[in-house]
Amino acid sequence: MGRPYRIDTHQHIVPPGYARWMLEKGIHPGGIGLPSWSERSALKFMDRHDVQTGILSLSTPGVYFGDAAEARRRAREINEYSAEVVAARPERFGFFATLTLPDVQGALAEAQYALDTLLADGIVLLANNAGRYLGDPGFEPLLEFLHHRQAVVFIHPAELPAPAVPGIPAFAADFMLDTTRTAISLILSGAMEKFSGIRFILAHAGGFVPYIAHRILLTMLNDKDLALSALAALGDKKQSVLRRFYYDVALSASPAALPSLLEVADPGRITYGTDFPFAPSAAIDFLNLQYENYPLDPSLRAAIDRGNSEALFPRLRPDQD
Numbered sequence: 001m002g003r004p005y006r007i008d009t010h011q012h013i014v015p016p017g018y019a020r021w022m023l024e025k026g027i028h029p030g031g032i033g034l035p036s037w038s039e040r041s042a043l044k045f046m047d048r049h050d051v052q053t054g055i056l057s058l059s060t061p062g063v064y065f066g067d068a069a070e071a072r073r074r075a076r077e078i079n080e081y082s083a084e085v086v087a088a089r090p091e092r093f094g095f096f097a098t099l100t101l102p103d104v105q106g107a108l109a110e111a112q113y114a115l116d117t118l119l120a121d122g123i124v125l126l127a128n129n130a131g132r133y134l135g136d137p138g139f140e141p142l143l144e145f146l147h148h149r150q151a152v153v154f155i156h157p158a159e160l161p162a163p164a165v166p167g168i169p170a171f172a173a174d175f176m177l178d179t180t181r182t183a184i185s186l187i188l189s190g191a192m193e194k195f196s197g198i199r200f201i202l203a204h205a206g207g208f209v210p211y212i213a214h215r216i217l218l219t220m221l222n223d224k225d226l227a228l229s230a231l232a233a234l235g236d237k238k239q240s241v242l243r244r245f246y247y248d249v250a251l252s253a254s255p256a257a258l259p260s261l262l263e264v265a266d267p268g269r270i271t272y273g274t275d276f277p278f279a280p281s282a283a284i285d286f287l288n289l290q291y292e293n294y295p296l297d298p299s300l301r302a303a304i305d306r307g308n309s310e311a312l313f314p315r316l317r318p319d320q321d
Contacts, residue, residue, distance in 0.1 A: 004052040007309035007316060009154065010203055010250035010273025011046075011054035013037060013095070015081045018058070021074065029060050035277040039085055043092060045276050049288060052306075053316055056082055057096040057124040059278055060158040064129065068103040075100050075110050083118040094313060096124035096154045099142075102132055107142050115149060121313050122152030122199075127182035131161035134182045135189030147195035152312050154201045155182060171278075179207030183245065184216055188223065192241055199312060201271060202245050205252035210260035213242055240264070246312070248273030249304065251283065253291030268311070270304045 014037035022034050046054055063074040075098045082095040097114030100106035114120040123146060125134060132138065134155070146153055157175035164170065179202055186192050186200070202209065209216070217240070220230035233240035243266040250273030252261070261270065274284050296304075310317045 004047055004050045006049070006051045006053075006272050006305045007313070008046070008049075008051045008054040008274050008276070009201055009271040009309055009312075010248045011042070011051075011056055011276050012059045012278055013042075013056040013078075013082055013085070014059075014277070015078055017081070018074070018078055022061075025065070027061060029278070037277050039089075039093075042276065043089075045274075045281075046092070049274065049284070050305075051272075051274070053092055053094060054276070055094040055096060055121055055154075055309075055313070056085065057154055057156065058098045059156060060126055062101075062126050062129075062158070063098060064100055064103060068100065068106055071100040071103055072106045072110065075106070076113075079110065079114050079118055079120065083114075083120070086119075090315075094121035094316070096120065096122045096152075098124060101125065101129035101139065101142070104139060104142055108145055111142065111145060111149075111151075115151065121315075122154060124154045124156055126158040127155055127178040128158050128161055133185035135185030135187075135191050137189070140191075143191055143195045143198065147197040150197045150199070152199045152201065154203070155179060156203050157207070176204060176207035179203055180209050180212070183207070183209050183242075184219070187216065187220065187241055188226070190225065192244055196244070200245050201312075202247050203273070204248070204250055204275075205257055205261045206242075206245060206247045206265075209242065209245070210247075210257075210264040213240070213260075213264045216242065237264070243269065245269065246271060246308070249291065250275040251279055251287055253287050253294065255290060255294060258291075258294055267300055268303065268308055271309050271312075272305050 019034055042054060058078055064071040079097045086093045086095050097120035099110050111123055157178040159170055160174040160178055183202055183206060217230045217233050220226040229241055242264050246269040247261060247265050248271045
């Protein structure tokens, strides 16, 4: 096997303290058990899948459970732990900092600390926070800060703010809808225009966004401020606001999903992802094989595997060694 080369923008960390906290609360993210994680197991996985660098992030449910002080304390612990992992192996790991939404003031303080002191590679935000999606006007101070910092923001789905359907785990469909809702929220609220400095990465190929792209554009026609953008996009897909998002291919690089993604996304804004360790190893192996056998132009495959992420994270470029 050659030297690992991929950059994985959808790889999770499960700090030991966080795992104990979730166990105490009896929480099962996405309807499944919390997986174990270690630096050693992550590196073993990465080497097997040709991943040079994994950008680590905390998955759902995050740190906010109604107590802002507790959320701030936990976010700081997780971010400092993540920064230590990255500092030990900066060529193998990066991290997206965890914030405290819907606690906006706590989120602002932690974002500044994480970006300036811990040198985080970006920020991870849950698609909904206590039922509020990212286009919520109350979140604008944080988006404005991240816009001015030209931050990379990884959007990860959370539990839908709705009753679960018995027998259907959240990861099966709810997660995809949650990501889709927040993408539409960012568009219809005008946040994509107002805070254009933020580089948003949508998890799992954007949920249902590529498949319902025209429904989103038709919805925009109902808003006089967005109608011209929608009409332009309907005439020329390169004008679509949907091309401003980045999309990872974690658990989504299948012959069924890739055609929609490639039709909607800017090819320079698609990144490789795995969802380790939450995704079962067999699922990652299967979808990796699907991805590797999919007929992609070699230059596009190289861009997805690494090039597009190098543009987001310049420190990972070979000339920065």
